[in-house]
Amino acid sequence: MNDDTDDDTGNAAPAGYRRSAGTPRAQARRAELLALVTDDLARHGLVDFSLRRAAKAAGTTHKVLLYHFDGAEDLLREAVELxxxxxxxxxxxxxxxxxxxxxxxxxxxxxxxxxxxxxxxxxxxxxxxxxxxxxxxxxxxxxxxxxxxxxxxxxxxxxxxxxxxxxxxxxxxxxxxxxxxxxxxxxxxxxxxxxxxxxxxxxxxxxxxxxxxx
Structure with a gap:
């Protein structure tokens, strides 16, 4: 796993950055992003995993991922769990x-x-x-x-x-x-x-x- 820092990496977002993601629409979007990242993880493994790579796999930006997940380690844990x-x-x-x-x-x-x-x-x-x-x-x-x-x-x-x-x-x-x-x-x-x-x-x-x- 790549330990980049700050937004590119997926360390936890600054305080107050992550907004509520509890609406049905947000939950559906979160599940969609997680599935895409999980598919990438299944194909390429954990080596060099980072928020930048995850965002590319999901066709989005690191900021969108930080809206739905608490950083790269949280996203990795959930993808492995899936x-x-x-x-x-x-x-x-x-x-x-x-x-x-x-x-x-x-x-x-x-x-x-x-x-x-x-x-x-x-x-x-x-x-x-x-x-x-x-x-x-x-x-x-x-x-x-x-x-x-x-x-x-x-x-x-x-x-x-x-x-x-x-x-x-x-x-x-x-x-x-x-x-x-x-x-x-x-x-x-x-x-x-x-x-x-x-x-x-x-x-x-x-x-x-x-x-x-x-």
């Missing part, structure tokens, strides 16, 4: 496809190819996680959003008779394991992700045993 929302929707569509086993292990198995694929915005999402790990003081929200978005559906995949605590524990375990496998897959040997695939297979066996235990 990218993740798209990926989550694709993952859940696969997980809950009736053509797959309607068990926790079956659903996790079904969503894995979506998470490991090279679909829309994957590079940007990988870079966002890297930023959060590299500078958590500044970019922790880029990773926290992932947990907030993935954990509820993972809990919903658990057997309904399980207690809330058990669902929470298993969802946290699955999320942490999948994130670890993804990081290994993105940063590991170019010869293949043998260790990650073995770990994923072990995770599925563990989930099958957990479900069989009732």
């Amino acid at each position: 990218l993740r929302e798209r990926r989550v929707e694709s993952s859940l569509a696969a997980a809950f496809d009736p053509g797959h086993a309607q068990t926790l292990a079956g659903r996790v198995r079904a969503l894995w190819p979506v998470l490991t694929g090279t679909g829309e915005g994957q590079r940007a999402l990988d870079q966002a996680l890297g930023l959060a790990m590299y500078d958590p003081g500044r970019h922790a929200a880029l990773a926290v959003d992932a947990a907030d978005r993935f954990l509820p559906p993972l809990r919903a995949m658990c057997p309904p008779q399980w207690s809330d605590q058990r669902k929470e524990e298993v969802a946290e375990l699955v999320f942490a394991a999948l994130r670890g496998f993804l990081v290994q897959r993105r940063t590991g040997s170019s010869e293949g992700d043998v260790g990650g695939e073995a770990g994923f297979a072990a995770l599925l066996r563990m989930l099958e045993r957990e479900e069989a235990a009732g």
